[in-house]
Amino acid sequence: MSKDDALCGEFFMNGDTACAEGAISAGCRFFAGYPITPATEVAERMSERLPQVGGVFIQMEDEIASMNAILGASWTGVKAMTATSGPGFSLMMENLGLGVMLETPCVLANIQRAGPSTGLPTLVAQGDIMQARWGAHGHYEIVALVPDSPQEMFDLTITAFNLSEQYRVPVLLMADEAVGHMSEKVVMRRINQKELASRPRPKVVPEEYLPYDSxxxxVPPMAVAGGGYRFHVTGLTHDDRGYPVMTAEAQDKLIRRLVDKIRLNAKNIIRLEEIGVDDAEVVVVSYGISARIARYAVQKARDEGIKAGLLRLITVWPFAEDRIRELAPKVKAFIVPEINYGQIVREVERCAAGKAKARLVPHMGGSVHLPETVLEAIREEAK
Amino acid sequence: MNLWRKPFDIDEKAPRPVKIHIDIDRCKGCGYCAEFCPRGVLKMTGELSYKGYDMVGVVDDGKCLGCGLCEAMCPEFGIYLIYEDKELK
Amino acid sequence: MTKMLTVDTNPVDCYLRVDRIPHIWCAGCGIGPATGCFLRAIDRAELNPDKVAVVSGIGCSGRVAGYIKLDSFHTTHGRALPFATGLKLGNPELNVVVFSGDGDIVAIGGNHLIHSARRNIDMTVICINNFNYGMTGGQMGPTTPLDARSATSPYGNFEYPFNLPYLVAASGATYVARWTVLHLRELERSIAEALTKPGFSFIEVLGPCPTVYGRRNKLPRGMDEMRSYQERSVIRDGADPKDVELSLNGPIVVGKFVDIERPTLWDCYQQMLDRVTKP
Structure with missing residues (x-):
């Protein structure tokens, strides 16, 4: 196969397939996964494409193994990803924590379906947003992106790889069944090598290398296994050498850095789309498939003369706290349509801090909101 | 007829003068080296090390064959042989 | 070879993170000798140490990775094998070694064990079997012999244990052996053999756990367990793995049980790639 293996051009394809193609364009050459509706199409596409581009596809025995396999592969210097949905996402949580602790770049696509438990395997929901943030035990920061279309499944998968390489953190692509299974036009542009980030590499000789040199x-430089650095990494609390240290001081130093590397860079990580927010009295804060319904409702409200705006969270984690705080004194209300019984609305409410109302427009999953439901909420809050 | 021969690897297998080094910082006094030494070169002394573990001592390193079993068996990587003819090799 | 021939250190020190020694294992623990055998086997097998990666899970044996001065990964409980699978497939040049305890690799990680053997992925597994969960204080596990006492089987274990060589051989491993830490020469040779053998190699190493297992089973000191190995061990190379079951006081059959040829996962992947890339 030639080096030029990424697809380019305009295609009509579903979101899952676009995600797989985005990964190939981003340079992903390792995929480990386990079949689960509605994420299976990502694995299927990867099983077809990776052998063509000299990569490795492996179907593991479960999602726990899949998550571990991509961590292992990432330590050999390969860009690696997995894709799953609800139950599999739950199984991956412990080792997502390992990925955070070892500071291992990788991408995990969660094509959300309705839960809890087996729930509605073939139908849409956005119920894993808080799990994405807090699913593994212990305190950490994570990056999660939410695509709203097959096009973004392609684009944001590339962004996800870039952020994971740049910050040495697992990045979650929190898509949903609707976006994953929807087929639309996807434009795959040629990705220039310069657009792709890669993890910082050690600049010192092996004798001087510290795996967690802060x-x-x-973001510490990352050696690869087999590179002669003879490093040790552990899921235990560790010092700069990677050695376990069982003290409160070591925990303090490590957790602060793991959190701060995302928190202090939030401005560079967060991506938002805003429509008519500047003069808006009512701002709809939404993400993923729900944002497409919100977009229509905001449009209708504007047609009726209501000053409505849309703030679409492309990055749900880290949360766009500053923007909500900034808008809160200027608006009457935030309206948060999401396909769950209230998750991101809590964040909005926290940041609005009583200066503006935060109103949830919930949907328990299985389908998407009716635009009228969101429109009605906008009308009521605009009064 | 000559019914015996000189073993072809006798030079390799012949006992070599050895010094046994015991690392008292590592030893936890399990006693494996003393128990399994085929020549009784090592023995538990009954004294306690500064860490409070039973101490092992060398009774007679003249008897040592340099088999290295103690070195391999020590769970603490705390005992090793120094072959005194090493430079000659 | 990068090994230093200095006179004043233990020959395995060049592969140890000496700044972390003495290690955390109890006096008489079997993990130390097994680790030593592995370190010497690296040289015996003439491997490039820079290309050896050690992965371990959680528990006493999980700490092995932290003491070995090679690329070493201390992962989550039971998950050393899938992590190692990623390493091996990410860089097939690596010689991947998984150091693991019985509870880690057979109980919580049991699924990964049988599937790694089934795939015949090229790696070496050294499973230190001390018949219980040592790190957490000596609870029973899937290898605890029937009637043995432990922290969670105070009246004697009423579950049948796994016969590990049989399990792994049936799952497809191409090299299966069992030794005790008393069989140091055999163990070292066996590990060296496994390291150079393509495919999934599994070596069960019986090691004493005086503090929490021996104490509850009339073998209060490491020495007692070692003597019991000496009395009960029978070397039977080529024995049928189904006949090598262990019991509380019965014979311990040790030896090399399986040594067969079968294409590895990577061989099969390459064959598939050939079909993809050659029209």
């Missing part, structure tokens, strides 16, 4: 910055 002297140069919050």
């Amino acid at each position: 002297r140069e910055g919050l």
Whole structure:
């Protein structure tokens, strides 16, 4: 196969397939996964494409193994990903925590379906948003992106790889069944190598290398297995050498850095789309498939003369706290349509801090909101 | 007829003068080396090390064959042989 | 070879993170000798140490990775094998070794064990079997012999244990052996053999756990367990794995049980790639 293996051009394809193609364009050459509706199409596409581009596809025995396999592969210097949905996402949580602790770049696509438990395997929901943030035990920060179309499944998969490489953190692509299974036009542009980030590499000789060297910055350089660095990494609380240290001081230093490397860079990580927010009295805060319904409702409200705006969260984690705080004194209300019984609305309410109302427009999953439901909420809050 | 021969690897297998090094910082006094030494070179002394573990001592390193079993068996990587003819090799 | 021939250190020190020694294992623990055998086997097998990666899970044996001065990964409980699978497939040049305890690799990680053997992925597994969960204080596990006492089987274990060589051989491993830490020469040779053998190699190493297993089973010191190995061990190379079951006081059959040829996962992947890339 030639080096030029990424697909380019305009295609009509579903979101899952676009996600797989985005990964190939981003340079992903390792995929480990386990079949689960509605994420299976990502694995299927990868099983077809990776052998064509000299990568490795492996179907593991479960999602726990899949998550571990991509961590292992990432330590050999390969860009690696997995894709799953609800139950599999739950199984991956412990080792997502390992990925955070070892600071291993990788991408995990969760094509959300309705839960809890087996729930509605073939139908849409956005119920895993808080699990994405807090699913593994212990305190950490994570990056989660939410695509609203097959096009974004392609684009944001590339962004996800870039952020994971840049910050050495697992990045979650929190898509949903609707976006995953919807077929639309996807434009795959040629990705220039310069657009692709890669993890910081050690600049010192092996004898001087520290796996978690934080002297140069919050993101330490990462050696590869087999590179002669003979490093040790552990899921235990560790020091700069990677050695376990069982003290409160070591925990303090490590967790602060793991959190701060995302928290202090939130401005560079967060991506938002805003429509008519500047003069808006009512701002709809939404993400993923729900944002497409919100977009229509906001449009209708504007047609009726209501000053409505849309703030679409492309990055749900880290949360766009500053923007909500900034808008809160200027607006009457935030309206949060999401396909769950209230998750991101809590964040909005927290940041609005009583300066503006945060109103949830819930949907328990299985389908999407009716635009009228969101429109009605906008009308009521605009009064 | 000559019914015996000189073993072809006798030079390799012949006992070599050895010094046994016991690392008292590592030893936890399990006693494996003393128990399984085929020549009784090592023995538990009955004294306690500064860490409070039973101490092992060398009774007679003249008897040592340099088999290295103690070195391999020590769970603490705390005992090893120094072959005194090493430079000659 | 990068091994240093200095006179003043233990020959395995070049592969140890000496700044972390003495290690955390109890006096008489079997993990130390097994680790030593592995370190010597690296040289015996003439491997490039820079290309050896050690992965371990959680528990006493999980700490092995932290003491070995090679690329070493201390992962989550039971998950050393899938992590190692990623390493091996990410860089097939690596010689991947999984150090694991019986509870780690057979109980919580049991599914990964049988599937790694089924795939015949090229790696070496050294499973230190001390018949219980040592790190958490000596609870029974899937290898605890019937009637043995433990923290969670105070009246004697009423569950049948796994016969590990049989399990792994039936799952497809191409090299299966069992030794005790008393069989140091055999163990070292066996590990060296496994390291160079393509395919999934599994070596069960019986090691004493005086503090929490021996104490509850009339073998209060490491020495007692070692002597019991000496009395009960029978070397039977080539024995049928189904006949090597262990019991509380019965014979311990040790030896190399399986040594067969079968294409590895990577061989099969390459064959598939050939079909893809050659029209």
